[in-house]
């Protein structure tokens with residue numbers, strides 16, 4: 001997820017059992033033309049294996065060349081974004097624009113299949129809008145070419161994040177899909193996760209917003225799958241995790257940018273606690289790590305005697 005699934009957040013999610021953690025979306029063109037910021041997004045921890053990097057691009061040869069750069073940098077798998085509805089991406093012909101240009105999407109897959117073949121997956125939405133449902137076509141196309149899996153967020157591009165993800169539609173067509181299908185959208189609780197994971201047509205689920213301020217959601221799901229019991233992190237584990245997240249962000253971005261990003265995550269971490277709104281306002285005024293650490297310790301640390 002752009003702006004979210006950086007190295008630090010992936011590390012934290014992995015520590016709670018995420019089997020995969022896809023990178024932020026990286027511009028294929030940016031990589032090929034040597035853009036430093038795009039290159040930085042390829043950084044990963046040793047533990048982040050398999051290292052799965054998402055690219056966006058509209059030109060088959062550029063996407064292929066970028067994929068080769070990504071693999072040479074140590075990644076194991078490429079995900080090609082064909083679902084991002086954000087204007088900045090769509091206007092370049094990439095992301096969800098490809099849902100309206102299936103022939104171009106096919107050319108991209110064909111370029112990736114050329115020897116030596118690139119291991120890749122595809123991420124889509126169900127279509128551009130309600131009148132153009134193309135999920136079936138994209139599943140068939142991804143299987144005809146050599147995509148390893150396809151992830152679908154079952155909203156249309158024009159919906160952006162409004163309304164609800166149409167899981168009924170997704171599940172109704174994936175039963176005998178010719179390649180592994182991963183579903184993504186509105187999974188916010190363990191029961192829902194479990195329900196989709198047990199569907200025979202799905203090979204996995206991808207979590208997005210449900211992990212904001214709740215990276216332990218992965219473990220909540222896994223513990224439930226293991227023994228049917230609910231699990232939740234202790235305040236101590238939350239405290240440790242949140243502090244660790246701050247350290248990782250500082251390491252990844254340096255003090256100044258790290259702090260800005262940490263404040264964003266922290267505002268999610270405190271969601272639901274009494275006085276969260278006032279606390280959030282306060283957090284956004286803090287300009288050094290020690291003040292933030294103090295707040296975390298006050299909120300999640302052992303009670304003062």
Ligand SMILES: Cc1cc2nc3c(=O)[nH]c(=O)nc-3n(C[C@H](O)[C@H](O)[C@H](O)COP(=O)(O)O)c2cc1C
Pocket residue numbers: 001002003004024025054081083084123153184185186187206207208209210
């Ligand atoms: C802030 C944000 C950034 C996202 N960035 C990406 C992205 O870069 N690539 C992508 O494939 N999906 C991206 N998504 C979509 C998510 O991967 C996911 O498919 C979608 O949010 C539905 O899942 P959710 O309801 O669990 O969030 C993003 C979503 C959010 C909220």
